[in-house]
Amino acid sequence: MLAHPSLRSPSFITILGAGLMGRLLAVALARQGHKVEVHEAGSRDGATSAAHVAAAMVAPLAESIVAEPGVVRMGQHSLARWPGLLAQLVQPVYFQHNGTLIVWHRQDAPEAARLRQKFEQTQGAVPQLPHMQPLDAAALAEREPALAGRFSQGLYLPGEGQLDNRQLLDALAATMDALGVATHWHSARAPQDFAPGAAGQPDWLLDCRGLGAREQWQDLRGVRGEVVRLHAPDVTLQRPTRLVHPRYSIYLAPKEDHRFVIGATEIESEDLSPASVRSTLELLSAAYAVHPGFAEARITELTTQCRPTLPDNLPAIRMPRERVLQVNGLYRHGFMIAPAMLDVVMQLLGEGQSALAPDFELALQGGAATAA
Template sequence: MSLTLPPSSPASITILGAGLMGRLLGVELARRGHRIELHDAAGPRAEGSAARVAAAMLAPLAESAVTEPGVVRMGQHALARWPGLIAQLPAPVYFQQEGTLILWHRQDASEAAWLARKLVQTQAAIPELPAPEAVDGARLAQLDPGMAGRFHQGLYLPGEGQLDNRQLLDALLQGLEQLGARLHWHSARTPADFRPGTPGQPDLLLDCRGLGARADWRVLRGVRGEVVRLHAPGVALARPTRLVHPRYPIYIAPKQDHVFVIGATEIESDDLSPASVRSTLELLSAAYAVHPGFAEARILELGTQCRPTLPDNLPAVRAVRPRVLEVNGLYRHGFMIAPALLDVVLELLEAGQSPLARRFDLRVEEAAPACTS
């Protein structure tokens, strides 16, 4: 691979896209002594990034119901990596690793039984994952007193976690500034604007633009998500909670200071208009069904964003042009898999190959060799 960084001298690296992936790569490469220049079509608050709206749950076993084993392995890798990555940042970031609760109402027991079987199968296939625990009402009350008397059975997935997405994005921005990265906001650039490796140009270009790269990734599509951020002082949940439902399963992610991020929707659309009344009613009704204390909550924000998604719903890394590496397709798993993708890219840049990519079943597409006659 023609992307390998020089072993001793620092390289000049331009990154397109300052969402989660672009900021992570920028901070880590700048920390290793490279000169970083970053361009983003929006502003420093990551307004154009799906990462700003996400719940930032780190739940590889829970997500195994809707994704492949390679993504689950990425998620398990990331759970071990996030504390170290966060510890190096100049501002605090809320991080919790107290597991996930999965709950259901009696009428949804058949869907819950299917999910339980799926999670047991996944854990057997990937034994480094902690085993799911079936819990009764007494154990639920012990795990999360806020659920006492409300549900009488559930699943507990130990070891899963979450973080505060907006604190992380802000801390990464501060890290980039302190490390001397040159940041260009409201600067929509494409790989065609650069000639890496030529005089006056960067040595390498990393394209992390998500949906902004659709002209280069023709198969990219947007998958719309809608979330509600609530302030609910009357609700005390100890960990992310998921509600099994045949039509709109939801998650509730408790953040600091009684702020909750509630979401569920996945709509095959790149529409970025405000949240619909139907989606909002469904989210709020389902949250109220989990805990009636949400009736007195205050709505802080109704957010919408589109996740960059490839046809198989899996991430990909491409090196199809000289000195250009593209990372895309993080779909709904951005925070859960970003550290794994970070480490894959670092391996590619430093060694020209990535054992981690093979472990994660992550495809790394390279340019076809030139034909010779």
């Protein structure tokens, strides 16, 4: 538990960072009638944030390969929360709730068996997850006609979803404007610039700057990802599809108008230089291996970004001093866990504790320690 004064209404709240978490919190707090201001080092479009590059999949079982059970539970919670959160925004946001498909070539069958075993373990630890469905060639063709005849078997993970990350960032910014949130773009600020609770200062300070908060989170690191965006009019995949790969599972996330986000690379590096030839070839080869229609696709973007990651790869919320909350470490799971993190933070601000945090195995600590 984090002992602190309860949030009074209306309060004056300053948020540092307008990535995904910062924008969600700004909208939620402004809706409660609080005076909210946001300082963001980058621009309104969020182009320098990890959220701008992400595929924005909400796939708790699929991500359980690299996620702890608590994070999986956060993903399941967020699946139920996203439709309601999106309905409150002033602009529409594409949200698909059509499950995840996993396919593999014959030579990768041993790796696919390992994945299936891991999914079974996750379903034992998180029984509320919909159970995966093994598919033979006929069932696969019925579920995803675009892949008929291309794979002899696969796995279907019901209930998983995705959204359009850039539509969401834009809709959140527009909703912040409509709610009267004072936004300061290209305004890099740090916690030491404020004295929450003092006269003329905000009542609360929320720090959601991701890698921008490295000075406050000394163990924070960036994990590089490389993403290709394609326009493929000849491809009609109906849901995110993952191709089992010897080193990592490559995903293809279909957005509106036959646009696809393809990624998977996860490199322990904070290098933000352009994508490597090797990674680009692997991503494009995987896309073509899933569907030959990608051969005539147009590459609309090739992007890199680093995700803010703590040593245990888990998210953390802490209170280094009274009236200051820090949120960080969402790693590769930002869109999957952001609504759950939002609900925990709102409970902490309103009640001084969170009933959700134990189920998410989310440690809430004061002082300089990170969440365990």
